[in-house]
Amino acid sequence: MINVRDIRDAARDLLAKGEVRAVIGYRRGSRGMAAEPVVITAPEQADELVWDPTCFHNLALYLVEDRKFLAHSRKAPGAPIAIIAKGCDARAIVVLMQEHYFKREEVYIIGVSCEGVGVLDERKLAGHVPGTPTDAAFEGDDFVFTTPEGEKRLPAREVMADRCLECRAPFPKEHNVVFGEDKTGRELAAPFAALARFEEQGATERWDFWRRQFERCIRCFACRSVCPMCYCDECVVDSITFPVAPETTADEKANRIRWIERSAVRSENITYHMTRAMHLAGRCIDCGECERVCPVNIPLRLLNNKMEREARERFGYEPGASIGAASLVASFNDSDPGSFIR
Amino acid sequence: MPDNIYLPELARITYIKEEVAGERSIKTFRVEPVNGDSFEHECGQCAMLSIFGRGEMMISIASSPLVKDYKQFSIMRVGRVSAAFHDLAVGDVVGIRGPYGNSFPVDDWRGKNLYFIGGGCGLAPIWPVITTAVAQRDSFKNITVFYGGRSPRDIMYKAELEKLRGVADVHLSVDKAEDGWDAYCGFVPANVMDKEPSSDNAIAITCGPPIMIKYVIQNLRSLGFADEQIYTTLENKMKCGLGKCGRCNVGKDYVCVKGPVYSWAELKELPEEY
Amino acid sequence: MEKILHKERIDDWISALTGWEVLSPALEDGIWAYRPVSGAIRLDHPNTTQPPKGLAFPQREVFFSFEQIKGEAPRLTQILPDTVQRAVFGVRPCDGRGAVRMDRVFGDHVEDTYYQARRKNVAYVGLACNQPPSANCFCLSVGGSPVSTDGLDVLLTDLGDRYFVAAVTETGKALMTAANSLFDEPADADRQQLKSVHTEALAQPQRAVHNPDAVPAKLKASFKSPLWEELARACIGCGICTFLCPTCHCFDINDEVTGSAPLKGNRVRTWDNCQFPDFTMHTSGHNPRPTVGARLRQRVCHKFQYFPENFGMPQCTGCGRCISECPVGIDIVSVVNKVVEHAG
Numbered sequence: 001m002i003n004v005r006d007i008r009d010a011a012r013d014l015l016a017k018g019e020v021r022a023v024i025g026y027r028r029g030s031r032g033m034a035a036e037p038v039v040i041t042a043p044e045q046a047d048e049l050v051w052d053p054t055c056f057h058n059l060a061l062y063l064v065e066d067r068k069f070l071a072h073s074r075k076a077p078g079a080p081i082a083i084i085a086k087g088c089d090a091r092a093i094v095v096l097m098q099e100h101y102f103k104r105e106e107v108y109i110i111g112v113s114c115e116g117v118g119v120l121d122e123r124k125l126a127g128h129v130p131g132t133p134t135d136a137a138f139e140g141d142d143f144v145f146t147t148p149e150g151e152k153r154l155p156a157r158e159v160m161a162d163r164c165l166e167c168r169a170p171f172p173k174e175h176n177v178v179f180g181e182d183k184t185g186r187e188l189a190a191p192f193a194a195l196a197r198f199e200e201q202g203a204t205e206r207w208d209f210w211r212r213q214f215e216r217c218i219r220c221f222a223c224r225s226v227c228p229m230c231y232c233d234e235c236v237v238d239s240i241t242f243p244v245a246p247e248t249t250a251d252e253k254a255n256r257i258r259w260i261e262r263s264a265v266r267s268e269n270i271t272y273h274m275t276r277a278m279h280l281a282g283r284c285i286d287c288g289e290c291e292r293v294c295p296v297n298i299p300l301r302l303l304n305n306k307m308e309r310e311a312r313e314r315f316g317y318e319p320g321a322s323i324g325a326a327s328l329v330a331s332f333n334d335s336d337p338g339s340f341i342r
Numbered sequence: 343m344p345d346n347i348y349l350p351e352l353a354r355i356t357y358i359k360e361e362v363a364g365e366r367s368i369k370t371f372r373v374e375p376v377n378g379d380s381f382e383h384e385c386g387q388c389a390m391l392s393i394f395g396r397g398e399m400m401i402s403i404a405s406s407p408l409v410k411d412y413k414q415f416s417i418m419r420v421g422r423v424s425a426a427f428h429d430l431a432v433g434d435v436v437g438i439r440g441p442y443g444n445s446f447p448v449d450d451w452r453g454k455n456l457y458f459i460g461g462g463c464g465l466a467p468i469w470p471v472i473t474t475a476v477a478q479r480d481s482f483k484n485i486t487v488f489y490g491g492r493s494p495r496d497i498m499y500k501a502e503l504e505k506l507r508g509v510a511d512v513h514l515s516v517d518k519a520e521d522g523w524d525a526y527c528g529f530v531p532a533n534v535m536d537k538e539p540s541s542d543n544a545i546a547i548t549c550g551p552p553i554m555i556k557y558v559i560q561n562l563r564s565l566g567f568a569d570e571q572i573y574t575t576l577e578n579k580m581k582c583g584l585g586k587c588g589r590c591n592v593g594k595d596y597v598c599v600k601g602p603v604y605s606w607a608e609l610k611e612l613p614e615e616y
Numbered sequence: 617m618e619k620i621l622h623k624e625r626i627d628d629w630i631s632a633l634t635g636w637e638v639l640s641p642a643l644e645d646g647i648w649a650y651r652p653v654s655g656a657i658r659l660d661h662p663n664t665t666q667p668p669k670g671l672a673f674p675q676r677e678v679f680f681s682f683e684q685i686k687g688e689a690p691r692l693t694q695i696l697p698d699t700v701q702r703a704v705f706g707v708r709p710c711d712g713r714g715a716v717r718m719d720r721v722f723g724d725h726v727e728d729t730y731y732q733a734r735r736k737n738v739a740y741v742g743l744a745c746n747q748p749p750s751a752n753c754f755c756l757s758v759g760g761s762p763v764s765t766d767g768l769d770v771l772l773t774d775l776g777d778r779y780f781v782a783a784v785t786e787t788g789k790a791l792m793t794a795a796n797s798l799f800d801e802p803a804d805a806d807r808q809q810l811k812s813v814h815t816e817a818l819a820q821p822q823r824a825v826h827n828p829d830a831v832p833a834k835l836k837a838s839f840k841s842p843l844w845e846e847l848a849r850a851c852i853g854c855g856i857c858t859f860l861c862p863t864c865h866c867f868d869i870n871d872e873v874t875g876s877a878p879l880k881g882n883r884v885r886t887w888d889n890c891q892f893p894d895f896t897m898h899t900s901g902h903n904p905r906p907t908v909g910a911r912l913r914q915r916v917c918h919k920f921q922y923f924p925e926n927f928g929m930p931q932c933t934g935c936g937r938c939i940s941e942c943p944v945g946i947d948i949v950s951v952v953n954k955v956v957e958h959a960g
Binding site: 029030031032034035036037038039057061062123132212213216218219220221222224225226239240241242244245246248253261262263264265289292293295296297 | 644645646647649665666675676751752849850852853854855856859860868870872884886887888889892893894895897899900901939940941943944945946947949950
């Protein structure tokens with residue numbers, strides 16, 4: 001069991017000694033029980049930090065935002081930035097380092113293990129808990145919810161996120177300091193289990209399913225915005241940013257390609273999602289955030305899982321396993337499948 | 343306003359002149375309606391020009407309302423739609439809808455001394471006021487034009503400015519001197535200070551790069567111009583031109599409806615988000 | 617016109633509305649959305665994920681098609697929306713008030729051709745909120761109420777085994793008279809129950825914006841506050857808050873080219889979002905709102921300051937969707953309260 005005071009002490013200490021310039025963590029949100037991301041810069045703010053089953057956000061995203069802010073304001077990083085990282089989040093940080101987005105010494109990883117119980121999937125809670133919970137806590141293999149009608153205890157496996165059930169790396173291997181036990185090896189569901197269940201349907205049913213999902217997509221880009229790996233300043237498929245410098249010519253602006261239209265119709269939505277899935281192949285560590293944030297419940301994990309299963313089965317590749325590993329699409333082994341090369 | 347506020351009228355290009363060559367070239371276009379009469383406009387108002395397949399751009403109408411035959415626009419080649427404009431030829435047909443925005447209160451300025459202060463392609467939005475005032479010369483007292491560009495090659499409306507000299511004081515400037523340039527060398531705001539315009543019974547109208555406007559306003563106030571005596575025209579990214587797409591607001595004002603023309607007295611009440 | 621409709625007759629009422637396409641809340645893949653009625657109608661929804669603004673202001677609106685043979689003048693063909701009449705059942709009062717605000721945006725100054733063409737064919741049959749549909753509701757803080765009729769054509773109130781049906785507009789009356797025989801006259805007991813249901817609804821606890829009347833002036837005074845960047849720190853810049861909002865109306869206009877020789881295509885309007893980084897970016901690269909803080913400030917001030925300054929009413933209707941759906945918990949009630957408190 002993790003005592004959140006230890007996490008707070010570590011954060012407070014690092015800030016007080018000036019060893020880090022900020023700590024990215026979780027604090028209590030203002031709406032219901034969910035935690036929210038926070039970036040604290042003063043030691044006394046460490047008391048705000050929380051650790052509970054609603055700490056589902058992948059905070060690695062804020063490392064990317066921090067890096068972009070520094071680049072834009074042309075500031076040198078100075079002291080490292082610290083980040084509270086679950087096993088999944090730590091793998092995201094490793095991918096970013098594999099891609100040289102920042103150096104290892106620029107990030108101080110405060111690893112926090114979910115101790116094999118994962119985090120909550122709010123959508124699974126409906127029907128299990130009376131009323132709207134105001135608090136959630138870890139307790140052994142259970143989540144304990146505080147509701148207006150009293151405490152409700154649930155086995156974590158009933159309401160934990162699918163990606164947690166399938167996770168095989170629940171401990172942040174890459175860390176500067178770590179809290180909580182290493183429960184790697186506890187397997188609640190097979191890897192890619194949700195994908196396998198989905199694939200029990202025939203191709204026609206699957207295509208009908210995805211047609212319906214992509215018709216519902218409103219192109220809010222929450223999936224892309226929340227993904228730490230979607231850090232491109234200008235998204236190749238549909239950009240909502242366009243870096244313009246004084247030297248950007250009219251021709252560069254005029255010739256900027258639009259792969260898809262802004263219309264959120266099936267054809268454009270499919271192209272957007274497929275392109276994004278291809279660009280994440282070998283990079284997605286299945287934090288599941290894209291699926292969690294989708295306001296219209298598109299099971300986006302399935303798309304990325306499909307690519308990751310390919311990466312694992314064809315190339316023996318696991319993203320985020322170690323900083324030194326080359327990225328999948330930027331490396332080649334003689335043993336790679338080559339039957340498609342004629 | 344037509345029945346369909348988003349459906350442009352067709353307009354044929356009847357005149358193209360390259361004012362400024364080079365990387366950020368400026369071309370002046372004149373368009374005439376393909377069908378029927380053109381809409382009327384007032385000084386300071388803008389129109390949305392379309393190149394079908396490319397998009398629309400909002401641009402100040404540079405010709406005086408007194409000119410009925412055509413509408414004039416001076417377009418700098420900076421982006422997607424403007425670059426497409428620069429590829430067009432006389433005879434090509436574009437789309438036009440408007441007029442949008444408010445206008446300079448020219449009638450209130452009769453009997454006053456007018457100071458026009460422009461930089462770069464900022465001369466175009468205030469050009470209709472200059473030409474209207476010159477066309478009704480006796481209605482106004484002194485007319486003075488300050489205008490500058492980065493270099494002599496960046497000066498637009500050269501011939502027209504020379505023609506003004508008989509009826510107005512024209513003070514040109516370039517940021518960087520070059521051989522053959524014998525007028526003022528320095529930034530436009532500095533040229534204004536150098537000539538010390540009097541604020542007595544005067545109105546100053548300025549348009550240009552945001553940094554130039556900022557210093558012009560500062561300098562005019564130091565010369566005793568009241569906030570109500572200083573006018574400028576804003577630009578913002580625009581799509582509808584009708585206060586509906588929600589994009590161009592500064593505070594509560596949609597610049598395409600309540601602007602683009604503002605006195606400094608009005609503008610300083612709005613949030614500094616432009 | 618006030619009537620009683622026994623719940624088992626509601627499907628017959630819908631069947632009687634020939635000439636209307638009827639939409640009602642449907643649960644699909646865990647999402648409540650308005651869909652054409654199929655089978656028995658359901659009105660046990662909380663609120664739909666997306667408001668019904670899409671009926672008058674769809675995500676995609678084709679303005680006109682263009683065709684241009686090289687050397688000739690382009691041909692433009694106006695494409696107006698269909699004239700199908702649509703009645704939406706189950707609209708919550710906050711979304712009705714949302715329609716009122718959208719109507720102002722698309723009707724004041726000049727009438728938006730496409731919005732008006734659709735709007736006049738949409739009728740809203742509302743459902744009062746006996747309980748707040750969401751833990752994040754705050755309609756009472758923004759001049760609304762769980763039993764408000766603003767923007768609605770009919771208001772249903774659930775009295776257990778029957779609905780109290782109150783017409784608000786002539787259109788509402790027409791919807792009711794189309795099935796006159798299905799309705800009963802309200803008895804005194806019905807009216808008494810309505811009163812107590814409404815009183816109880818108004819007494820249900822909600823989130824609260826503190827001191828709402830003071831908010832516009834306090835926001836105006838807080839334009840330069842460093843709080844905006846701090847409150848926006850977690851924002852990921854997606855479009856959830858705006859696309860799900862009953863009163864957000866920002867849009868983009870683009871030409872979608874479908875053929876090149878001859879040039880063919882459509883000029884299309886699509887939803888846009890002030891939270892996207894390049895929403896206000898000039899071609900020159902200058903961006904009046906270059907940071908998440910500036911963009912959060914824009915959204916909040918638009919809802920609680922600029923819209924009131926222009927139209928005399930807050931733009932926000934307190935539906936709570938942006939709070940519930942924000943991936944990182946940015947909470948407009950909390951943001952407004954914090955900024956106002958800080959303004960002193």
